[in-house]
Amino acid sequence: MSDFRYCKLTREWTLFAPERLKRPSDLHNKKDVYLGEIIHEKCPFDMGKEEFTPNEITRISQDGKWQCRVVPNLYNALSIDVQSKSSRESFFETYSGFGAHEVVIETPNHEKQIWDFDYNDFLNYFTIIKERAVNLQKDDRFAYLSVFKNYGKDAGASMSHSHSQIMALPFLPKKIKEEIVYKKEYFNEHKRxxxxxxxxxxxxxxxxxxxxxxEFVLFCPYASKFAFEAKIVSKKKLSSITEFSKTDLSALCDITKEFFSKFHKSLGEMSFNMIIKNAPYEEYNDKTKEYFRFYIEIKPRIYKQAGFELDSNMYINVMLPEDAAKIYKESK
Ligand SMILES: [Zn+2]
Structure with missing residues (x-):
């Protein structure tokens, strides 16, 4: 039996169809191969290969050795060196490719993935993201900060060395703008x-x-679009990592570490996207925390989205969240 579930956050329906898990397939799973990395010796994210990345923006060190560092993306989609401006090309609208595009190299260890991280690795990771989020906010040309991690080819990653990306945009994407309007309306009506x-x-x-x-709750949302999708949400009134105290960061490290340990035990080295959601810069003030909550979402890329999703923007999920939560919970 299948059913549709409505997500109150995105205001979208997802079609849950567990029966589709039983479909026959003559396609065999191919092992993830990274295009950008045929020879490990050439990985520019390793300790000792710092000269192969653009000028470092910041780093966290211990005993004279870096543990986590941020560099500009060598293959950047946006550049901070161009003027931020919109223009018209007859009927069409255009905006200069102004913005920041940075890479967070999460560890100097090529072999270490996020499920291998200890508490300190997570602390370095979230501390450096907080530092970048605070610094980029000072530039008022930025309206939005996107913080994400792609792991595995099916999630769009081209390098296996554990890393995340930060993109700062000059305007709010439509989806984010609508989300803000909706969250404000909800707050005005319910005062929550x-x-x-x-x-x-x-x-x-x-x-x-x-x-x-x-401080945080970890769950598989009722109307998840992706099989085994999970969210980590702040229980306190925090709208952005820029507001986090040491205690907040510490609690976030604990629950993220717990999640990825369960993730690896349940799904192995599965491709996933992780999105770290902060209130947009453009909307940020002392009222934001009333209606916007900080959260992290993890979307495993087990099944491919196809024509139906592209047409309808409605996802078919073959795994009920309560079943996924049970599997995560029981993995120790
Ligand atoms: Zn490496």
Whole structure:
């Protein structure tokens, strides 16, 4: 039996069709091969290969050795060196490719993936992301900061060395703009943040909860688009990593570490996208934390999206979130 579930956050329907798991297939899984990295010796993210990356923006060191560093993306989609401006080309609209595009090299160790990280690795990671988010916010030409990690070829990664990316944009993408309007409307009507209500309901519903600590809750959302999708949401009124205290960062490290350990035990070296959601710069003020909640989403890329998704923007998910949460929960 299949059913549609409505996501109150995205206001979109997902079609849950577990039966489709049983489809026959004559396509065999090919092992992930990274195009950018045929020879390991050439990996520019390794310790000792710093000369192969553009000028370093920042680093965290321990005993004189870097543990985590940020560099401009060598193959940048956006550049900070061009003027930020929109223009017209007859009927068509264009905007200069102004923006920041940075790479967070999460570890000097080529072999270490996020599920191998210890507490300190996570602390370095989130600390350096916070530092970049704070610094880029000072430039008022930026309206939005996108922070994400792609792991595996099916998630769009071209390098296996553990890394994330940061993109700062001169305007808000349409999806984000609509999301902000909607969250503000919800707050005006209910005097509560939409995400806080979703967390409250998920905690009541129980079935999708994987774990929680004093500050964060980890769950598989009721209307997840992706099989085994998970969210880590702040229980406190935090709207951006820029507001995090040491205690907040520490609690985030604990729950993220716990999640990735479960992820690896449940799914192995599965491709995934991780998105770290902060309130947009353009909308940021002392009221933002009332309606916008900080969260992280992890979307495993087990199944491919195809024609139906492209046409309807409605996803077919073959894994019910309560079943995924149970599998995560039971993996120790
Ligand atoms: Zn490497």
């Amino acid at each position: 943040a939409l995400m806080d209500d979703i967390v409250y309901e998920e905690l009541n519903y129980q079935k999708n909860i994987i774990s929680q600590n004093s």
